[in-house]
Amino acid sequence: MRLPVFSRTVRDRRRFLFWWCVGMALFVVSQVSFYPSLKQSDALRQYMEQAPEWMKMFTGGEVDIVSPVGYMNSQFFYLMLPLLLFIIAIGLCSDALAGEEARGTMDLLLSAPISRRRLLLERWAASAFLTGVISAAFLATALLMAAAVRMEIGYVKMAEATFNAFLIALLVGTFSLWVGAATGNRGLSIALGSILALASYLLDSLGLMVSSLAPWRKMSVYYYYSSNNVLARGLKPGHALVLLGGIAVLLLLSLDSFQGREIGVRGSTSLPLLHRLRTGSSASGVTRNR
Amino acid sequence: MEKVIVTEGLTKYYGKARGVVGLDLEVRKGEVFGFLGPNGAGKTTTLRLLLDLIRPSSGKAFVLGMDTTRHSVKIRARTGYLPGELSLYDRMTGEEFLRFFARLRDGVDWGYMEALCRRLEADPSLRISSLSRGNKQKLGLIQAFMHRPELLILDEPTSGLDPLMQQEFHRLVEEAREEGRTVFISSHNLPEVEKMCDRVAFIRAGRLVEVVEVASLKERSLHRVEVVFAAPPPPGIFQSTPGVLRADQDGQTARILVQGSMDSLLKTLALYPVHRLVSHEPSLEEVFMTYYGVNGPPDIPETLPDRGGDRS
Numbered sequence: 001m002r003l004p005v006f007s008r009t010v011r012d013r014r015r016f017l018f019w020w021c022v023g024m025a026l027f028v029v030s031q032v033s034f035y036p037s038l039k040q041s042d043a044l045r046q047y048m049e050q051a052p053e054w055m056k057m058f059t060g061g062e063v064d065i066v067s068p069v070g071y072m073n074s075q076f077f078y079l080m081l082p083l084l085l086f087i088i089a090i091g092l093c094s095d096a097l098a099g100e101e102a103r104g105t106m107d108l109l110l111s112a113p114i115s116r117r118r119l120l121l122e123r124w125a126a127s128a129f130l131t132g133v134i135s136a137a138f139l140a141t142a143l144l145m146a147a148a149v150r151m152e153i154g155y156v157k158m159a160e161a162t163f164n165a166f167l168i169a170l171l172v173g174t175f176s177l178w179v180g181a182a183t184g185n186r187g188l189s190i191a192l193g194s195i196l197a198l199a200s201y202l203l204d205s206l207g208l209m210v211s212s213l214a215p216w217r218k219m220s221v222y223y224y225y226s227s228n229n230v231l232a233r234g235l236k237p238g239h240a241l242v243l244l245g246g247i248a249v250l251l252l253l254s255l256d257s258f259q260g261r262e263i264g265v266r267g268s269t270s271l272p273l274l275h276r277l278r279t280g281s282s283a284s285g286v287t288r289n290r
Numbered sequence: 291m292e293k294v295i296v297t298e299g300l301t302k303y304y305g306k307a308r309g310v311v312g313l314d315l316e317v318r319k320g321e322v323f324g325f326l327g328p329n330g331a332g333k334t335t336t337l338r339l340l341l342d343l344i345r346p347s348s349g350k351a352f353v354l355g356m357d358t359t360r361h362s363v364k365i366r367a368r369t370g371y372l373p374g375e376l377s378l379y380d381r382m383t384g385e386e387f388l389r390f391f392a393r394l395r396d397g398v399d400w401g402y403m404e405a406l407c408r409r410l411e412a413d414p415s416l417r418i419s420s421l422s423r424g425n426k427q428k429l430g431l432i433q434a435f436m437h438r439p440e441l442l443i444l445d446e447p448t449s450g451l452d453p454l455m456q457q458e459f460h461r462l463v464e465e466a467r468e469e470g471r472t473v474f475i476s477s478h479n480l481p482e483v484e485k486m487c488d489r490v491a492f493i494r495a496g497r498l499v500e501v502v503e504v505a506s507l508k509e510r511s512l513h514r515v516e517v518v519f520a521a522p523p524p525p526g527i528f529q530s531t532p533g534v535l536r537a538d539q540d541g542q543t544a545r546i547l548v549q550g551s552m553d554s555l556l557k558t559l560a561l562y563p564v565h566r567l568v569s570h571e572p573s574l575e576e577v578f579m580t581y582y583g584v585n586g587p588p589d590i591p592e593t594l595p596d597r598g599g600d601r602s
């Protein structure tokens with residue numbers, strides 16, 4: 001099968017890919033190389049044992065940061081890895097459609113005989129692929145470094161935890177893609193994607209601390225990423241399915257919106273599904289102009 | 291006769307802003323069709339509707355016999371398009387760009403592509419961000435012509451091209467016509483359209499004003515003539531001169547609007563000592579005002595009640 005848009009997008013992003021992989025690897029090296037000295041330091045252990053409750057928010061409720069799992073979680077999986085992958089996925093997915101439109105090249109691209117559905121899917125797949133390669137670069141470096149400092153950690157669990165982070169990042173990215181597909185507005189796509197990521201992280205973390213918020217935790221997509229300590233217990237199929245399902249739904253919404261998108265018309269929003277639900281009609285390609 | 295483009299009451303509003311209104315148009319197979327109107331008339335809107343980049347508010351459009359909103363991919367496979375506000379991928383070289391678009395289409399003859407590059411003097415090895423506007427326009431044109439499409443939809447194709455390249459472009463259009471292909475060109479330049487096209491549609495303020503054969507246009511072509519006399523002539527000397535639509539005399543200078551042949555004007559002028567004589571092509575606005583304006587000759591207000599368009 002020929003995938004001209006997919007392969008072109010990946011090629012255009014080869015520098016981006018290279019530097020993110022390098023950056024990710026350097027980040028992992030710098031963090032993991034501290035591990036041996038940290039392990040020997042009792043001071044930190046004591047400090048963490050007396051740490052106030054709110055500190056847990058930044059280590060994902062994990063007070064132990066000296067065991068291999070605790071260390072990996074606190075350094076990467078609770079915040080930094082998903083955060084970096086959010087930045088990557090939001091950047092790629094907001095550029096995939098809204099960026100193309102903002103640069104004015106969408107007219108030419110869509111004058112070629114390629115359907116909007118196919119363009120969207122190839123662009124999305126390229127974004128997912130690039131995010132996946134950077135995740136894999138993280139995993140590879142982390143495993144190598146763990147071996148180098150004799151940190152005992154399961155390869156499979158590490159892969160599962162990394163895949164888990166990749167999934168939540170792809171979900172947030174696909175949300176950005178949808179905003180871009182509906183509005184053609186790159187800034188809005190980045191902003192709303194970031195807000196989704198931040199809000200769901202805060203809701204999940206605060207839910208852990210504040211008991212009155214606890215019932216709301218499950219409303220946050222981040223809950224399905226973070227609540228199960230994947231590095232210790234492995235990926236929970238139910239949670240992974242929620243993330244995958246969320247990605248699928250957002251992808252369908254993106255296709256629906258992009259189908260009705262008025263290319264290059266600022267301030268117009270394409271939400272055909274919403275329109276159908278409201279009017280009960282089955283007309284497609286309805287776009288509202290402001 | 292086979293129709294390549296048909297629009298039926300095609301209407302596009304951007305929110306409340308008018309794009310085009312009730313456009314009924316037919317372009318025949320094998321003709322070079324000009325779509326002429328001043329800026330903001332709705333040309334780009336119409337072309338982008340044909341490409342399914344935007345959707346009609348009402349009405350329909352058919353290209354190569356297919357509904358534009360339902361069979362767009364099939365239509366685009368057989369069409370070449372040059373956007374009005376051309377943006378290219380700045381970080382690619384010309385060759386990367388052309389190869390990418392060739393891959394999106396089937397059956398692009400690379401030899402023909404190279405011939406097009408030579409003819410338009412485009413250097414595809416250069417990075418697009420380093421190109422001038424005219425050189426980008428050439429890449430856009432090559433991209434539109436490279437697969438020898440049955441239909442070319444070109445939005446202000448000569449903008450940014452130098453005169454030599456404009457001539458080469460005219461030859462490309464001529465070749466397409468000879469091969470029986472159809473060319474739909476938007477422009478705001480009447481002389482250019484007269485040179486290339488078989489028929490012209492005039493569009494103004496979103497409405498179709500008239501569709502005419504170019505041959506018939508030439509008979510009623512307008513010229514603006516400015517004469518400086520050696521000594522002020524008596525007033526009203528052009529009053530009975532055939533073809534003179536309007537004459538403003540101001541001392542030694544006279545500004546005259548002539549339609550059709552200039553012969554009578556020259557014979558009148560021959561009676562007086564002429565110091566200098568300049569003739570201009572009229573602006574499109576003047577042509578519109580003269581042909582379709584309420585008060586006839588130009589220098590009437592910007593907006594004019596739409597006459598020809600009330601047909602939907």
Ligand SMILES: Nc1ncnc2c1ncn2[C@@H]1O[C@H](COP(=O)(O)OP(=O)(O)O)[C@@H](O)[C@H]1O
Binds near residue numbers: 309330
């Ligand atoms: N994206 C848009 N949003 C709002 N109004 C638009 C848009 N594009 C064009 N218009 C309006 O539609 C009218 C026709 O514009 P256009 O089709 O670009 O004319 P032309 O190509 O003949 O210069 C203009 O009044 C213009 O302001």
Ligand SMILES: [Mg+2]
Binds near residue numbers: 330333334335374445
């Ligand atoms: Mg235009």
